[in-house]
Each structure stands twice: as C-alpha cells, then as structure tokens.
Amino acid sequence: MEHGWAINIGGGFHHCCSEEGGGFCAYADITLAIYLVLLNYQNVQRVMIIDLDAHQGNGHERDFIGRRDVYILDVYNKDIYPGDELAKQAISRRVELFSFTEDEEYLHKVNTHVEGALNEFHPQFVVYNAGTDIMIGDSLGLLSISKKGIIERDEIVWSKVRQRGIPIMMVTSGGYQRSTAAVIADSIINLNNKDLISLSGGIVSL
Known part of the structure; x- marks a missing residue:
C-alpha cells in the first residue's frame, strides 16, 4: 500500500475459496490479501477484483457472495472449467467469452468493462488477476490472445487504475x-517503460 503497487508472480489461486481448494489452487491468496487489507487499512472500504484469467474465478467469488464492499469483474471463457453457477452470484460485472476469442474483440471488452467497473464502484484497492492462459495455444484456456495482446491488456488495466x-x-x-514466463516478464518491463511502475520503487515477489 505504501508504494501504491505490488506484483506477485507466484500468486493468483482463484479457484480456491476459504473452505476448499480446486483447479491447481491450494490456498485462497486473493481472499486472504483482501481481508488483510480491509483489516489493516481503515481507509480502504471498497475493494475490486479484476479477474482476467481465462477461467472463472470461482474461489474468491464464493468467498465474497453477498459482500457489497468487494466488486468483482470477471472476464472468462464460458466454455471451460469451472462453470460454477453459485459463484457467479458474486460477480458484479460478468463478461463471458467464446473459445478462441482473438485480440481485437478481447481488448475492446477489457477496455470497456474495466473502465465501466472503475467508474461504477470507485474502489480504494484493486487486486488484478492477470492470467496468461488466455494466450493462443494454451490448451486449458482455449482463447487466442497474442503475446502482444496480453502486454496491451495489462497496460490497459494498470493505466486505468x-x-x-x-x-x-x-x-x-x-x-x-x-513461453508464459517470458510474456509475464515482457509485460512487467513494458509497465516499467510506460512509467506505470518503477522496478526500483515497488514490490515484485515470487
């Protein structure tokens, strides 16, 4: 909070809720981070999750069903795991994609809905789940976003926030x-080059 930004390249276990794991996710780090922020920073009363992984973030969604202080924007492939109807009740802004959606449509929807969500809710803290399983060729995400598209997506989110x-x-x-690790690295370097972060003045952790 003191630096205004942080990146954890080992986090984002969004299928795990506070009661159980799921989908390669062993613990609910997103939920835990939000609870810690709300507990320790009295000036933060509204938190937004921007979940742009290819899969629905059903873990944190189950944890925040009925909560008005947590707003969830989830953009995901509707044709794949988990298809959790109960968890969808927690999604404030749901954007469902078809398999093999490409850059132009995807980036337009990301730009439109991130802007709309921020204007609607006015969060005081944002958790951005930046999955790269949207990349073309990913057999689990089944979307068709280029490496350039992923870098542009991250820039859109960071710029608006x-x-x-x-x-x-x-x-x-x-x-x-x-190739996932290289794309993440290139995206972080791009954020630094665009002065959206400073690699000498923030936190990047494993």
Whole structure:
C-alpha cells in the first residue's frame, strides 16, 4: 500500500475459496490479501477484483457472495472449467467469452468493462488477476490472445487504475505454456517503460 503497487508472480489461486481448494489452487491468496487489507487499512472500504484469467474465478467469488464492499469483474471463457453457477452470484460485472476469442474483440471488452467497473464502484484497492492462459495455444484456456495482446491488456488495466491513484496488486495466476514466463516478464518491463511502475520503487515477489 505504501508504494501504491505490488506484483506477485507466484500468486493468483482463484479457484480456491476459504473452505476448499480446486483447479491447481491450494490456498485462497486473493481472499486472504483482501481481508488483510480491509483489516489493516481503515481507509480502504471498497475493494475490486479484476479477474482476467481465462477461467472463472470461482474461489474468491464464493468467498465474497453477498459482500457489497468487494466488486468483482470477471472476464472468462464460458466454455471451460469451472462453470460454477453459485459463484457467479458474486460477480458484479460478468463478461463471458467464446473459445478462441482473438485480440481485437478481447481488448475492446477489457477496455470497456474495466473502465465501466472503475467508474461504477470507485474502489480504494484493486487486486488484478492477470492470467496468461488466455494466450493462443494454451490448451486449458482455449482463447487466442497474442503475446502482444496480453502486454496491451495489462497496460490497459494498470493505466486505468494508476491514473485514478488507486493502489493495485497484480498476481499472475494461470498460464500453461513454456513461453508464459517470458510474456509475464515482457509485460512487467513494458509497465516499467510506460512509467506505470518503477522496478526500483515497488514490490515484485515470487
């Protein structure tokens, strides 16, 4: 919070809720982070989750059903796991994609709905779940977003959040190809080059 941003390249276990694990996710780090922020920072009363992993973030959604202080924007492939109807009750803004959605449509929807969500809710802290399983060729995400598209997606989110002066924590979540790590690194470097972060003045952790 003190730096205004943080990146955890080992986090984003969004299928795990406070009661059980699921989908390669062993503990509910997103839920835990939000509870810790709400507990320790009295000036934070509204938190937004921007979940752009290819899969529905049903873990944190189950944890925040009925909560008015947590707003969830979830953009995901509707054709794949988990298809959790109960968890969908917690989604404030739901954007369902078809398999093999490509850059132009995807980035338009991300731009439109991130802007709309921020204007609607005015969060005081944002958790950004930046899954790279949206990348073309990912056999679990089944979307067709290019490496360039992923970098642009992250820039869209960070630009809109940072220009409003809202603290943001990014976790990198799913991504199941050998090239995933390089794309994440290139995206972080791009954020630094665009002055959206400073690699000498924030927190990047494993």
